[in-house]
Each structure stands twice: as C-alpha cells, then as structure tokens.
Amino acid sequence: MSTDERNTTGGSPTAASTTPKPYWIGLGLMVMGAVWLYNAFGLPQGARYAAVGPGLFVTVAGGALLVLGALLMVQIWRGETFEAQDAEDADGATKMDKRAFLTALVAVALPIVTMGPLGMPFTATLSFVLVANAFGSRRWYLDLVYGAVLASGSWFLFNQLGLQLGRFFPPLGV
Amino acid sequence: MKLSKTLAALTMTAVLGTGAAMAQVNVMLPANPGGGWDSLGRQAFQAMNDAGIYTGGVNFTNTGGAGGTVGLAEFLGTSSGQPDALAVFGAITVGAIALNNSPINLAEFRPVARMTAEYLVIAVAADSPYNTLAELVEGIKADPGAAALGGGSAGGVDHISLALLAQAGDIPVADLNYIPQTSGAETVTAIVNGTLVAGVSGTSEFAQFAEQGRIKLLAVTSAERRPNLPDVPTFKEAGYDVEIANWRGILAAPGAPDDNYAMWVDNFTKLSQSDAWKKVLEAQGWEDYFLAGEEFGAFIAEETERQGQILKDAGLVN
Amino acid sequence: MGTFELLLHGFGVALQPTNLMWALVGSVLGTAIGILPGIGPALTIALLLPVTTALAPTSAFIMFAGILYGAMYGGSTTSILLNTPGEAGSMMTALEGNKMARAGRGAAALATAAIGSFVAGTIATLCLTFAAPAVAELAFYFKPTDYFAITALAFCSVAVVMGTSRTRGFISLFLGIAIGVIGIDSMTGQARLTFGNMQLLRGIALTVVLVSLFAVGEILYVASRYRSTPGVMAPIKGQLWMTRQDFARSWKPWLRGTAIGFPMGALPGSGSEIPTMLSYTLERKLTKYPEEFGKGAIEGVAGPEAANNAAAAGILVPLLTLGLPTSATAAVLLAAFQNYGLQPGPFLFTSNPALIWGLIASLYVGNVMLLVLNLPLVGIWVQLLRIPRPQLYAGILVFAMIGVWGLAGSWVDLTIMLVVGLAGYIMRVYDFPIAPVLIGLILGPMAETQLRTALAAGQGNPMVLVSTPLSAILITLAVLLLALPILLKRLRATA
Numbered sequence: 001m002s003t004d005e006r007n008t009t010g011g012s013p014t015a016a017s018t019t020p021k022p023y024w025i026g027l028g029l030m031v032m033g034a035v036w037l038y039n040a041f042g043l044p045q046g047a048r049y050a051a052v053g054p055g056l057f058v059t060v061a062g063g064a065l066l067v068l069g070a071l072l073m074v075q076i077w078r079g080e081t082f083e084a085q086d087a088e089d090a091d092g093a094t095k096m097d098k099r100a101f102l103t104a105l106v107a108v109a110l111p112i113v114t115m116g117p118l119g120m121p122f123t124a125t126l127s128f129v130l131v132a133n134a135f136g137s138r139r140w141y142l143d144l145v146y147g148a149v150l151a152s153g154s155w156f157l158f159n160q161l162g163l164q165l166g167r168f169f170p171p172l173g174v
Numbered sequence: 175m176k177l178s179k180t181l182a183a184l185t186m187t188a189v190l191g192t193g194a195a196m197a198q199v200n201v202m203l204p205a206n207p208g209g210g211w212d213s214l215g216r217q218a219f220q221a222m223n224d225a226g227i228y229t230g231g232v233n234f235t236n237t238g239g240a241g242g243t244v245g246l247a248e249f250l251g252t253s254s255g256q257p258d259a260l261a262v263f264g265a266i267t268v269g270a271i272a273l274n275n276s277p278i279n280l281a282e283f284r285p286v287a288r289m290t291a292e293y294l295v296i297a298v299a300a301d302s303p304y305n306t307l308a309e310l311v312e313g314i315k316a317d318p319g320a321a322a323l324g325g326g327s328a329g330g331v332d333h334i335s336l337a338l339l340a341q342a343g344d345i346p347v348a349d350l351n352y353i354p355q356t357s358g359a360e361t362v363t364a365i366v367n368g369t370l371v372a373g374v375s376g377t378s379e380f381a382q383f384a385e386q387g388r389i390k391l392l393a394v395t396s397a398e399r400r401p402n403l404p405d406v407p408t409f410k411e412a413g414y415d416v417e418i419a420n421w422r423g424i425l426a427a428p429g430a431p432d433d434n435y436a437m438w439v440d441n442f443t444k445l446s447q448s449d450a451w452k453k454v455l456e457a458q459g460w461e462d463y464f465l466a467g468e469e470f471g472a473f474i475a476e477e478t479e480r481q482g483q484i485l486k487d488a489g490l491v492n
Numbered sequence: 493m494g495t496f497e498l499l500l501h502g503f504g505v506a507l508q509p510t511n512l513m514w515a516l517v518g519s520v521l522g523t524a525i526g527i528l529p530g531i532g533p534a535l536t537i538a539l540l541l542p543v544t545t546a547l548a549p550t551s552a553f554i555m556f557a558g559i560l561y562g563a564m565y566g567g568s569t570t571s572i573l574l575n576t577p578g579e580a581g582s583m584m585t586a587l588e589g590n591k592m593a594r595a596g597r598g599a600a601a602l603a604t605a606a607i608g609s610f611v612a613g614t615i616a617t618l619c620l621t622f623a624a625p626a627v628a629e630l631a632f633y634f635k636p637t638d639y640f641a642i643t644a645l646a647f648c649s650v651a652v653v654m655g656t657s658r659t660r661g662f663i664s665l666f667l668g669i670a671i672g673v674i675g676i677d678s679m680t681g682q683a684r685l686t687f688g689n690m691q692l693l694r695g696i697a698l699t700v701v702l703v704s705l706f707a708v709g710e711i712l713y714v715a716s717r718y719r720s721t722p723g724v725m726a727p728i729k730g731q732l733w734m735t736r737q738d739f740a741r742s743w744k745p746w747l748r749g750t751a752i753g754f755p756m757g758a759l760p761g762s763g764s765e766i767p768t769m770l771s772y773t774l775e776r777k778l779t780k781y782p783e784e785f786g787k788g789a790i791e792g793v794a795g796p797e798a799a800n801n802a803a804a805a806g807i808l809v810p811l812l813t814l815g816l817p818t819s820a821t822a823a824v825l826l827a828a829f830q831n832y833g834l835q836p837g838p839f840l841f842t843s844n845p846a847l848i849w850g851l852i853a854s855l856y857v858g859n860v861m862l863l864v865l866n867l868p869l870v871g872i873w874v875q876l877l878r879i880p881r882p883q884l885y886a887g888i889l890v891f892a893m894i895g896v897w898g899l900a901g902s903w904v905d906l907t908i909m910l911v912v913g914l915a916g917y918i919m920r921v922y923d924f925p926i927a928p929v930l931i932g933l934i935l936g937p938m939a940e941t942q943l944r945t946a947l948a949a950g951q952g953n954p955m956v957l958v959s960t961p962l963s964a965i966l967i968t969l970a971v972l973l974l975a976l977p978i979l980l981k982r983l984r985a986t987a
Contacts, residue, residue, distance in 0.1 A: 022922060029663060036670055039685050047680070049319050049351045050944045051952030054677040057940045058684055061670040068663045075659060082922040090717040101716035107886075108708055108913055111893055112906045124893055128886040134715040135882035146883055147890070154894055157524075164235060164901050165894065207538030213827065216541075237900055239694025240676050247690045273681040274693065322949040328681040353948045354679055356941075357823065359816045366632045369949045378830075382815050382837045388632075457833045490681065 021076055029069030036062030103134035120165045124151035198230040200253065202261040204245020206238035213458065214290060214422050215262040218442075221450035228441050241270025241327065246278050246425075253427040257434040260286065264422035265331045265477065272482045272491050273329035280478060283425040284435050285471040287442035290455070291419035291463035292376040293396040294335050295406065297389040299365050302372075307393040307412035310372055311343040318349040324361050325374035328354045329490055331420045332374040335395055337484045342414035348489040365389055376420060377403060378459045395419065421463050423470060439467045499621060502849030506857050511554050511850070514547075515858050518555035519865060522562020527570050527891075532579045533563040534820040541828055549832040550847050554854040556825060561613060561858050564764075564801050565866055568605040569873055572793070573598060574888055576707040580698060581764030581800045583930055584772040586706060588785070588792030593874075595788050602870040603734045604742045604790055605797040606863060611743075612750040612798035613859040616805030619754055620812075621852055627758050627806075628813040634759055636946035637957050641966035642766065643939035648970040649773050650931050660924045667915075668932020671696055678937075679944050691904040700896050701933055704909045705926050707892040709916020711885050716917070718881075742794040745775050749798030756799075757806020759818060764803040765934050771799035805855065812836055812848060 036058055043055035072080075084093075107130035114123045128147030129140055137143055152168075159165055168174050201219065205211040215234060222228040237245035242263050253259035261283070271278050296307065304310040314321040325332025333354070337347045353370065355361040358379030364370040366388050377400060384391045391406045395418045399408060409416040424442060426435050445451050446464040455462055465473060485491040505511060525536045537556050547555075567582035572589035585605065592601040619627065647665060674685045675695025686692040734742070749771045756767040775795040776785050785792060808825075810816040815837035817823040829836050834844065841848050879887070896909050919926060943957075950956030958964040 025918070025922060032670065036673075036685065043682060043684060044680075047944070047948070048348070049951050050679075050948035051954075052944055052947055054680050054682050054684060057669065057936070058673050061666055061673055064662070064666040065670060068659060068666060071659055072663065075657075080657075084717070085713075085920045085923055090714040091719040094717050094719065096716045097718065098716075100718060101712060104712050104715035105914075107889060108712065109910050111897065112903050112910065115897055115906060116903060120894065120897055124890045127893065128890055131711060131715070131886035131889050132882040135718055135885055137880070137882035143883065143886070147886065150887060150890055154890065158894065158898065165898055166901055207535060207541075207824075209827075212538070213831075235901070237902075239691075244690055244694055270681070274676065274683060276690075319951045328679060351948060351951070353945050356678065357817070359818070359823075362816065363631055364945075367635050369635055369945065382835055382839075385839070386814070386837065458830065
C-alpha cells in the first residue's frame with residue numbers, strides 16, 4: 001500500500017489514461033434498453049384494476065436505458081472523460097495487461113464448463129492456479145497445492161453444513 | 175442425558191454428511207430449504223429411516239422457483255428412466271405449469287403417493303362489516319373492484335379457491351380484484367391494515383391471528399369442519415360448493431422401472447401407516463391425505479383439468 | 493412476574509453450561525457462514541433444521557440466535573477486508589470499510605464494526621425485552637403506499653448522491669432495475685425477459701450479482717492493471733486500534749444506526765438492506781468530514797453495521813410477539829418453531845416462558861460472546877491482508893465460486909457470474925458507481941410490487957400513492973431531491 005492518495009473513486013487528476021470516446025458503452029446500453037422495450041411490448045401494460053400491469057417496469061427500465069445510453073453518447077461527444085478507478089493494487093493509469101486479464105477471465109469462465117462434470121474441488125483448484133498466475137505468481141506447483149487444500153477443505157466443511165456442492169470428483173463417482 | 179443428546183446431534187451430522195457421498199436415492203425438492211415441500215421430503219425420509227422402512231442413503235437437491243416447475247424441469251432432464259429418483263411437488267405445481275406455459279406434463283411422471291394436505295381459510299379484518307361468507311360474497315358482487323382480495327401467488331391454490339368461490343356465487347371470475355402476497359404473514363398484515371378486504375391462506379397461518387382477535391375466519395375449504403377450528407363453517411355449509419386443499423405428494427421419474435416404482439409406492443404406503451409419520455404429521459400440523467399409485471395419477475389428472483379450466487375462466491391462461 | 497424477573501430466569505437458562513456451549517457453536521458457525529458470500533443465516537438455519545431435531549428446543553434456538561448475530565459479524569469482516577460483502581446487509585459496509593482497510597486502517601474499521609454491532613445488538617435486545625409489543629404493532633400500520641414512497645425516496649437519493657455524474661448514477665440504478673424485472677412477475681405469473689430459459693424464471697439471485705460485481709469485477713480489474721509493488725503492503729498503518737477520535741466519530745452513528753435498524757427490521761420486507769442504506773445516506777449527510785466519504789469514512793462503517801445488527805434483532809420482535817415472520821430468516825425460524833410443535837406468538841410467552849426468555853437472554857450472552865471472540869481476532873483477521881496478492885485474489889475467487897454454486901448448483905448462475913463480473917470490470921474501467929446497481933436490484937422489485945398493490949387496492953387511482961401522511965411526506969421529499977438542484981441552478985442563472 002503506497003502512501004499516495006490514489007485509492008480514490010474517480011482517480012487522480014493526473015491520470016493519463018483518459019479513455020478516448022467509448023461510444024460503445026452508450027450503444028450497448030441502448031441495445032439493452034431496446035431488448036427490454038421489445039420484451040415489454042409482449043406484456044400487458046395495464047391491468048384490470050391496478051391501471052399498471054407487468055409491462056410497466058420493463059418499459060420504464062428499457063426506456064430509461066435507451067435514453068440514458070443516448071445521453072451518455074452525447075456527453076462523450078461533448079468531451080466527457082472517463083478515468084479508470086484506482087484500487088489499492090491497481091493503477092488506473094497503467095496500460096491494460098491483456099494476458100493477465102484474459103487469464104483471470106478464463107478462471108472465471110472455467111466453472112461454467114467444469115463445475116458440473118468435474119466437481120467443485122477440481123474446478124476451484126484450477127481457477128485458483130489461473131488467478132494466481134494472472135497476478136504474476138510463477139510457482140504454479142505451489143499454487144496447485146494451496147488451491148487444492150483450500151478447495152477440498154471448503155468442500156468438506158460446507159458439505160458437512162448441508163450445502164449442495166455436488167460430488168467431490170464426479171468422474172470417479174465419489 | 176444432555177451429553178447423549180449432544181452426541182446424537184453430532185452423529186446425525188456425520189450420518190448426513192456421509193449419506194450424501196453414498197446416496198442411493200436422489201430426491202428433488204423443487205423449493206428452497208425451509209418451506210413446505212422441503213420439509214415434506216426431508217421429514218418423510220427421516221421418518222422412513224426411524225421406522226426402518228428405508229434406511230439407505232438419500233441425496234436431496236433443492237432447486238426452487240416458479241411453483242416447482244424449475245426443479246421439476248431439471249428433474250425431468252437429469253432423472254428420466256432412472257430407477258431411484260423421486261421428486262416432491264403439490265397442488266401449486268399444477269397451476270404453475272398452466273400459468274407459466276411450462277413444457278412439463280405431470281402425466282409423464284410416475285405418481286407415487288399423495289401424502290399431506292393443508293386446508294385453506296378465508297378471513298376478513300376483525301372490524302370488517304362482513305360476518306359470514308355469504309355477506310362477503312354479496313359485498314364482492316356489489317362492487318368487485320372495491321373488494322381487494324389476497325392470498326398466495328397468482329394461479330396458486332389460494333387464488334383458485336377464490337375463483338371457485340366466485341363461480342359458486344355467480345361472480346364473473348375475471349372481475350375479481352386479486353392481489354397476490356408473498357407470504358401468509360403479508361396477507362395477514364394486508365387484511366389488518368385495510369389493504370385487502372379479505373384474504374386466503376392455510377389454516378395454520380391464520381388460526382393464531384384469529385385467536386389474537388385481529389381477523390375473523392369466515393369459512394374453511396375442507397369437506398367437514400376442522401377439529402382445531404370447530405366454530406368455522408365449511409364453504410359448503412355457507413352455501414358454496416367449493417372444496418379444495420393444498421396437497422403435497424411424491425413423483426417418480428418418467429420411465430422408472432416397474433420394480434423400483436412398485437417398491438417406492440410400497441415404501442410410502444408403509445410410511446403412511448407408521449407411528450413415526452403420525453408424529454411428523456402432528457408436529458408439523460399437516461393433515462393426512464394419503465393416496466397411492468395409479469389412483470393418485472387419476473387425481474392429478476383431475477386437478478390438472480379443474481385448475482386449468484378455472485385459470486382460463488379467470489383470464490390468466492389463454 | 494415482572495419482565496425483569498422473567499429475564500433473570502432467562503439468564504438462568506442461557507447460562508447453563510450446555511446452552512452456553514450451543515451459543516458458542518452458533519456464534520462460531522454464524523461467523524464462518526457470514527464469511528462465505530451468499531450463504532446467509534436463513535439458509536444455514538434451514539439446512540441445520542433436520543440435524544437439530546435431536547436437540548432440546550431451547551438449546552437449538554440459542555444456537556440459532558448465535559448464527560443470526562454471528563453471520564452479521566462475519567459478513568462485515570469480509571466486506572471490510574476483501575471487498576466481498578456476503579449478503580446485502582453488509583454491502584454498505586464494504587463501500588467505506590474496504591477503503592479504510594486499504595488505507596491501513598482495517599483494524600479500526602473492524603473494531604468500529606464489532607463494537608457498533610455489539611452496542612446495537614445490546615440496545616436492540618433491550619428494546620426487544622421491554623418494548624416488543626409496541627414495536628410489533630408497526631407491522632400492521634404501514635401500507636403499500638408507504639413502502640412505495642420509501643423506495644422512491646431511496647432511488648432518488650442514491651442516484652443523486654453516488655457517482656461522478658448523475659447520468660452515470662442513473663445508468664447504474666436502471667441497470668439494477670432492469671436486472672430486477674427478469675423472471676416471473678409475482679403479480680400475474682407472466683415470464684419476463686427469460687428468453688425461454690427455465691432457470692431464469694426464478695429471476696437472477698441478488699447474491700450472484702453482489703458477488704460478481706464486487707469480487708469478480710475486482711479480480712478482473714486488478715488483474716488487468718496489477719501494480720505489484722513488493723514491500724509496501726501494510727495491513728496496519730499507524731495505530732492498530734480505534735483512536736480517541738475514531739470513538740468520538742463512531743458513537744453517534746452507532747446510536748443512529750440502531751434507531752433506524754431496530755424498528756425497520758420489524759417491518760415486513762425491509763430486511764437489513766434498507767436500514768443499512770438509509771443509515772449510510774444519513775451519515776453521509778450529517779458528517780463533518782464529507783470529503784472522506786468514498787475514501788474510507790469511519791461513520792460509513794459504524795452506522796450501517798449498527799443498523800444491520802439492530803435490524804437482525806428487530807426481525808425477532810414481530811416473530812416472537814405475534815408469530816409474524818418479516819424476512820426470510822424469520823420465516824425459517826418460524827419453521828423451526830413449528831418443527832418443535834411450537835407456535836410463536838403471545839401465547840408462547842405464557843406457555844413456554846423458559847424457552848422465550850432463555851432465547852432473549854441468550855441474545856445478550858451471544859452478543860458478549862461475539863464481541864469477545866471478534867475483538868481479539870481483529871488483529872488476526874487483518875493478517876489476512878498479509879497473504880501475497882496472487883493467492884489472496886485467487887482465494888477470493890474460490891469463495892465467490894462456492895457461494896454462487898452452493899446456491900442452486902446451476903451453471904446458469906455461473907454464467908451470470910461471468911457476465912456480471914465483466915460488467916463490473918467495465919464499470920471500474922469507465923468509472924460507473926457500483927452500489928446503485930444493487931440498490932436498483934433490491935428495491936426495484938419491491939417498489940414495483942408495492943406500487944401495483946397500492947394501485948390495485950385503490951382501483952387505479954394515482955392519488956392513493958399519497959393517501960397516508962407518511963407517503964405524502966416521503967414522495968414530496970423525493971420530488972424535491974430531484975428538482976431542487978435544477979431549480980437552484982436556474983435561480984442562480986437568473987440572479
């Protein structure tokens with residue numbers, strides 16, 4: 001932890017990473033708003049007595065996202081700046097490390113595929129190694145041991161408490 | 175004495191823990207832990223174990239949501255054709271399937287046993303001008319919109335009981351101003367604070383608030399008066415031919431082998447006669463509503479028909 | 493027998509060695525559970541129900557009380573140290589508490605949380621002992637329009653208070669509301685935005701979004717811009733303990749948090765989220781150090797933590813005195829009572845005083861126990877921050893994963909974790925505030941249900957929304973909050 005004042009929301013004024021014109025965020029919000037609005041058209045807007053039906057909040061949320069997305073694009077065009085938030089271990093001003101980001105992303109995505117067929121302890125161990133690697137740990141064999149101990153230990157503890165974490169290692173049926 | 179109880183609890187924990195590892199029967203509980211379906215499944219197998227009917231391992235899965243249809247859909251996918259896979263479900267599932275356009279067809283599953291029921295009561299605030307069911311029905315008929323009615327989820331048994339009452343009282347079902355509440359407790363508060371003119375919920379949820387003098391119980395949906403509510407008339411006595419219960423039961427996987435299916439029908443039949451189960455019924459305040467095998471299948475088909483029709487009349491299903 | 497005498501009898505029950513042991517088991521279990529994201533006291537008690545049938549009811553409920561309070565303590569620890577709130581009630585704690593921990597003041601944050609929880613828990617238990625019947629009646633007075641007015645005010649204040657710009661505050665808020673409408677519409681049973689997926693029918697679980705936005709988003713973000721600066725890691729900087737100034741700044745928020753949390757906990761549906769949000773907003777408005785908010789203001793930890801624990805005691809009030817469960821945890825506790833063939837309510841006080849008063853006394857005991865357990869542990873917990881960063885972040889992901897998977901064992905939830913985690917990453921890169929998303933997600937469905945209930949009961953007449961004094965006042969405040977800054981700007985421009 002350094003002693004500077006970087007850990008603030010909004011970043012330091014000197015941060016040079018002012019992102020140039022992220023129009024796609026505004027566009028993304030508008031697309032999302034359009035999907036919600038489209039869905040709302042299939043829902044009754046009114047109800048017999050309540051005057052408002054199941055479609056109202058969907059319409060409001062979709063409409064608001066559409067308008068706010070457009071507003072954001074206007075603001076970007078007018079020169080609104082976006083500074084990455086600084087965190088304790090992260091520096092908003094540094095360039096994005098693509099390899100580390102993708103490694104961490106794989107660690108987060110992995111469970112979707114392996115959690116069911118290979119079980120929680122195996123998946124968690126693998127994700128542990130990947131995240132540690134993304135953060136620059138190079139002794140993967142040690143991480144493998146740490147991860148395996150943490151994952152199996154939590155599996156036993158929380159399984160005892162009755163949580164449904166599935167089998168320990170499904171391919172072997174245990 | 176105290177120590178032995180402690181030890182018993184600890185062994186029980188260990189048994190439950192190891193039980194999951196060497197499970198022989200998979201039971202789908204299509205609700206979150208703590209609710210009625212969850213307790214039915216867990217208590218039934220506990221009692222079976224205590225009575226020595228079935229002492230093997232049990233592996234429970236809780237998958238809640240949408241009146242049990244989410245859990246049953248998953249059960250259909252993972253357990254079809256498996257010998258020892260069971261699921262808990264109930265009256266609410268029947269309505270939810272119709273309401274959510276769920277692809278589930280209850281007739282595909284193999285009906286094991288109907289186990290319990292809870293009857294419904296209709297209540298008004300203690301200071302309400304209505305003192306009998308007939309007065310309430312007349313009041314609703316005069317201005318259906320002004321008489322906000324409440325109970326459990328839309329299309330659930332509470333809603334259906336009110337729809338049946340409306341039909342019996344010559345009120346167009348679609349005119350009812352039904353406002354679903356998230357729990358029996360919310361229904362009580364809404365009746366007391368005047369948001370609802372009348373509300374429906376299970377007898378156990380309303381009885382004590384009537385004893386506290388906050389609400390008046392007008393009628394109960396059983397065929398005969400309940401022993402614990404001797405002063406509350408049935409719908410029939412009040413002049414409306416409505417009988418409905420919130421029942422809960424057990425299904426086996428579609429395509430389960432005949433031998434295994436017969437064994438489970440037999441196990442649950444034995445369970446329903448055991449003392450261990452009688453104790454559970456008493457502790458939980460559940461009514462015995464046992465019906466097994468194909469007869470239960472016929473009952474499910476009947477309920478599907480009846481609830482589907484009433485939901486159509488209410489304008490909830492096309 | 494007077495209340496005081498009954499309470500003394502209760503202590504006689506609670507202080508028996510076996511019951512003390514169960515209180516300890518519950519406190520430890522609750523703390524452990526609170527640390528795991530997504531696994532709150534409701535689920536734990538529900539899962540323990542079948543196991544505890546072998547116990548005497550008094551012992552079981554004493555253990556449950558320990559779990560209830562312990563989970564609150566445990567939740568604050570992970571929020572502060574790891575920025576991973578375990579449940580919605582400790583979300584606000586993460587906002588300021590984690591900033592404090594990162595500034596090397598983790599011990600002070602944990603201490604003010606623990607002492608604040610103790611103070612709030614004790615005062616709330618006192619109120620429970622002596623004022624329960626009066627507070628319990630509150631549940632019957634608030635109408636749907638009052639609840640709707642509360643949520644409307646919360647929306648307006650949140651979007652205005654948080655974030656670098658109003659546009660971004662509102663974008664976050666509406667993202668949350670948009671996620672909140674997914675699933676079955678509770679009023680009509682219609683599926684909304686489920687795209688034909690069965691699992692989406694039950695909606696997107698709050699805990700999945702909470703864990704993904706805070707923990708997963710943070711992991712992705714820090715990984716992409718990791719600044720490894722060995723040797724500067726300092727879990728404790730300056731004084732290890734709360735300073736005199738920390739105390740001076742904490743005690744009022746503790747009391748205010750208690751005053752908000754206890755009565756609100758007794759109301760149906762408000763749970764621990766709304767009181768903690770209100771307490772945070774209040775402290776932010778009242779503080780003498782507004783510049784510190786968002787950077788680690790101790791008031792922002794002290795208030796919400798006190799409100800959180802007071803609300804936990806608040807839910808017991810209508811449950812014990814009326815048999816009315818006002819939250820998921822209370823509903824599970826009610827099921828536990830019924831498991832033993834007991835019906836909570838006024839009759840239980842006369843029919844089984846040993847159980848009720850033993851339970852109430854054990855709340856005092858449990859609070860002391862948790863304080864004694866937690867204060868010395870603060871030093872140890874803070875050492876968690878000494879774990880090398882790669883393994884620390886990897887461990888956070890493992891716990892996040894267990895929390896999400898343990899909910900329902902569904903790959904759909906894991907996919908949501910990925911998508912929302914990515915959204916959390918983008919929000920950090922482009923500086924969108926995180927908290928309004930969750931507030932929209934929590935309060936959106938509540939606002940919708942209450943609005944539609946109020947309108948249906950009032951046959952569609954919009955005037956029903958301001959038909960009670962409370963709702964009229966709150967709605968006016970909300971409108972003012974939105975309109976005032978604009979009006980002031982106009983006035984200044986013309987002046």
